[in-house]
Amino acid sequence: MSDATTGATTTGTAKQHLVMEHLVSLTYRDALPPSLDRFVDRLLEGHIVGHRCPSCSRVYVPPRGYCPMCVVPTAADHEVEVSDRGILTGFTVITPIAYYGQQETEPFVHASVRLDGADTTLVGVEITGVPHDELRMGLRVKAVWKPESERSTEGISSRGWGGVSSVIDSFEPTGEPDAPPDEYRDHVF
Amino acid sequence: MAATGTATDIAVVGWAQTPAVRRSPSTEVQLLVPTITDAIAMAGLDRREIGFTCSGSCDYLTGGPFAFVQNLEASGAWPPIAESHVEMDGAWALYEAWVRLQHGDIDTALVFSSGKSSASEPMELWPHQLDPYYLAPLGVDPASLAGLQARALLDAGKATERDFAEVVARSRRNGRANPNAQLTGEADVDALLAEPYLREPLRRHDLPPIGDGAAALVLARGARARELCARPAWIRGIDHRIEPHQPGMRDLTTSTSAALAARKAGYDGGPLDLAELHAPFSPQEIVLRQSLGLPEGTEVNPSGGALAANVVMVAGLARVIEAAARIVDGGADRALAHATNGQLLQHNLVCVLEGE
Ligand SMILES: [Zn+2]
Numbered sequence: 088m089s090d091a092t093t094g095a096t097t098t099g100t101a102k103q104h105l106v107m108e109h110l111v112s113l114t115y116r117d118a119l120p121p122s123l124d125r126f127v128d129r130l131l132e133g134h135i136v137g138h139r140c141p142s143c144s145r146v147y148v149p150p151r152g153y154c155p156m157c158v159v160p161t162a163a164d165h166e167v168e169v170s171d172r173g174i175l176t177g178f179t180v181i182t183p184i185a186y187y188g189q190q191e192t193e194p195f196v197h198a199s200v201r202l203d204g205a206d207t208t209l210v211g212v213e214i215t216g217v218p219h220d221e222l223r224m225g226l227r228v229k230a231v232w233k234p235e236s237e238r239s240t241e242g243i244s245s246r247g248w249g250g251v252s253s254v255i256d257s258f259e260p261t262g263e264p265d266a267p268p269d270e271y272r273d274h275v276f
Numbered sequence: 277m278a279a280t281g282t283a284t285d286i287a288v289v290g291w292a293q294t295p296a297v298r299r300s301p302s303t304e305v306q307l308l309v310p311t312i313t314d315a316i317a318m319a320g321l322d323r324r325e326i327g328f329t330c331s332g333s334c335d336y337l338t339g340g341p342f343a344f345v346q347n348l349e350a351s352g353a354w355p356p357i358a359e360s361h362v363e364m365d366g367a368w369a370l371y372e373a374w375v376r377l378q379h380g381d382i383d384t385a386l387v388f389s390s391g392k393s394s395a396s397e398p399m400e401l402w403p404h405q406l407d408p409y410y411l412a413p414l415g416v417d418p419a420s421l422a423g424l425q426a427r428a429l430l431d432a433g434k435a436t437e438r439d440f441a442e443v444v445a446r447s448r449r450n451g452r453a454n455p456n457a458q459l460t461g462e463a464d465v466d467a468l469l470a471e472p473y474l475r476e477p478l479r480r481h482d483l484p485p486i487g488d489g490a491a492a493l494v495l496a497r498g499a500r501a502r503e504l505c506a507r508p509a510w511i512r513g514i515d516h517r518i519e520p521h522q523p524g525m526r527d528l529t530t531s532t533s534a535a536l537a538a539r540k541a542g543y544d545g546g547p548l549d550l551a552e553l554h555a556p557f558s559p560q561e562i563v564l565r566q567s568l569g570l571p572e573g574t575e576v577n578p579s580g581g582a583l584a585a586n587v588v589m590v591a592g593l594a595r596v597i598e599a600a601a602r603i604v605d606g607g608a609d610r611a612l613a614h615a616t617n618g619q620l621l622q623h624n625l626v627c628v629l630e631g632e
Contacts, residue, residue, distance in 0.1 A: 109413055111404065114397050115339040120303050152302070153309040155349035158323065160309055245303050246340030 119245050122152035125163065130254050131238050135230075137205055138165040145206040169204035171230035174266045175258070176201050176208055176275045180219045194219060200228060200258055201274045208274060211250040216259030224275075225265040228258035286377050287501040287508030288600035288629070290319030290494035296458040296487035296585035304333065304343060304390040307490040308350035312388050315492035319384075320504050323352045326494075327382025329359040330373040332366035332389035333589050336404070337396055347390060365389065366491060366593030367554075367615030367625050373495055374514055383500040390490035391589035398486055398588075405619065407521055418619060419483055422557040423475035425528040425620050430477060432529045435562045437477055441468040443558040444481045444583055451580025456594075458585045459485040484556040484586030491590045493597055509600035509611075509629045513542030516625035523620050531567040534614065534624035538568050541626045549608035550575040552595035554615045556582045563621060564614060578602070592616060596627055603631040 119127060122138065126149040129136045137148035138161035145154060148169055153160050178198035183191040196219065199208035214222060215231065232238075233256055241253040292314035294300075294307050316323050329351050335343045344361045351357065360376075362368045366389025373385035399417040406412045429435045442465055451460035463481070471479045494504075501508040517533035517540070519526050526532070551574050555561035561583075565576065579598040582591045592615025599611035609631050617623040 107409070107413075109408055113336075113339065113401060113404075115395050117339070117395060118299070118301065120301055120306055122306075151349075152306045153350070155352075156354055158309060158313060158350065158352040160306075246338055246343065 117244055117246060119243070120152060122150040122162070123243075123245050125166070126150055127240055127243055129168075130251060131235075131240070133232060133235070134168055135171055135202060136166050136168050137207075138162075139167045141165060146204060147207050148202060148205040148209065167204065169202045171202065171232075171255075172261060173200045173202035173205070173228060173258075174271050175199070175214065175222065175226040175228055176224060176271045178214065178222050180222070196222065198222075198258070199275065201271050206274060209251060211252075212255070213252065213257035214259070215257040223265070225268065225271065227261045227263040227266060229261045231256045231259055283378060284510065284512050285501070286374055286495055286497045287505065287510045288493055288596065288604070289496045289501050289505035289508050290315045290317075290321070291492060291597045291600065292318065293456045293491040293590075293594060293597060294489045295456045296485070296489040296587045298458070298485070298487060299394040300392065300488035304338065304392050304490065305347050305350050307392075307488070308347055308388060308390050308492070311490045312350050312386065312492045315388070315494050316386065319494035319496065321384060321494065323386075324355075326357070326384050326386045328373055328376045328385040329357055330362065330369040330376070330385065330387050331359070332362045332364050332369035332593065333391065334363055336401060337588060338392050339395060347388075351386060351388065364617050365554075365589050365591065365615050366493075367596060367613075367627070368516065368592075368617065370493060370495070370593060370596060370627075371514055371516060371625060374511060377495060377497055383497045385495040386492065387495065387593065388490065388492035389590045389593050391587045392488045393486045393588050394488050402619075410522070419475045419478065419557075421523060421619050422483070422559070423478045424523070425563070426477050426482070426557070426559040428528045429559050429562065434529050434566065435559060437469060438465060439562055440478070440482050440558040441465045443555075443561045444468055447558075447577055447581050447583035450578050451584030454579045454584060454598075456489070456585060457580045458487050460580060460584055478557065478559075481583075482558040484582050485584075487585055487587045489585070489587035489590055491587075491593050491597060493593060493600075505604065507604050507606060507631055509603040509631065512628045512630050513540070514625070514627040515540035516623065518618070518623040521618070521622065523622075528620055529563065531563050531621050531624060534564055534616075534621065534626065535567045535569070537624050537626040538612070541628050543568070543612055543626060543628050545569045545571065546610075547571055548574045548610050548612050550578055550599065550602055551612040552577055552579060552581065552599045552614065554582055554592045554595050556586050556591070556616075558583060560616075560621055568612070568614070568626070570612075592625065596629075599627075599629050603629055606631070
């Protein structure tokens, strides 16, 4: 605890506030469900897999273990492999400000990529090899894999955030012509 | 068709629960997918017919921000649905759905809840629900608080340690008939009393098991309920009341809020076939029995209660499901279900159910 003095009040007397530091640390053990565990195993080997819904045929990457549109479970026998190439469907250029825990110092990209063969997007991926002012929806991109010896599962989580950046450094343009909007219109998230 | 009716013609017509397990490999939403599907199927509905959906969960359990949003995927949220969420036990989601049905424009509602305590350390996590000035910085864990309550109960002469052990033995014995229970079996009271203290005067068995799981329930009103279920479990009254957050500001040997909620829910001390009480620590069942004024002979926690399975955020809703199940199958005519939130029975909900 420490005492802090703030500015004078309207009556001219200094006001005392008691400031109490209360640092919170919580421990979580994030065990990946079988669907995501398998995705990670294949990812470390350089392959990207998802689940194809047996009802509507949508392909979810990473696999969720269910189709949210049909509300049916999916499992290992619904596994399909998709390409490591795809379409940039959306992006944000983030200019970092210094806050506790921020490690970035230069503007960087959080992008969504619809891989060929998938109906969902990989989210939060970095795009390199193209100036930020030339980023656009429809840009054809491909994965830049880390060397096998440098891949790890760090940051991969079942809890709704985290991504594949510990295995795939970024995506970069393939040089192919841009994809027409019909190829990603309903797949931007 | 616009539904119309009274406050007492809303009924439980379907439900499903997962077994409570110490560590489920599934995420909360994966646990919910088959559970919600089964509850809706039991009610004989298509999910697109559901008028309102309300869920209860706590993102702190798995440490996943907005996990409750992903959980909605298990209810089939496309095309868009009308829904709400409470960061509370699913029994309070039931309460909100019941209130929503009072509007009279819909006649069905889905309630679900999920909890996955295996991802965190409950004794580390739960102190953070306490006030941030006096108790949270001390790291007072739920078992220590429950120990204080147990001590107060002993000092007041309202119970003995043997009474605590008898609650545990009955809960585990009853749990044997509950396929979703986690901690079950024969337990000898003298053997339980020979165990060492964990937080004196509590022993390990006076604490609930730590579990993962999910539950879902379907409500319908009036003619729709009769159409969907041969013998609906009618909610004759439901109410919840809360007491001060600071445990030192109340008498821990009684539950004023549970007694008031029961009275407001229309419970008058009359005969009950059974009561499902959400008492995570064995002394709390004694506090609740005394405060609610349950008649002698009332069967308490035939499911085994929270000492047999205590999936946080689910255990209260499970009490309503267990009571409703006994009415729907004809085994009971009148039941009381209770749920609690917060520390040491701070917040209590009482639901009175009847068959016709
Ligand atoms: Zn589908």
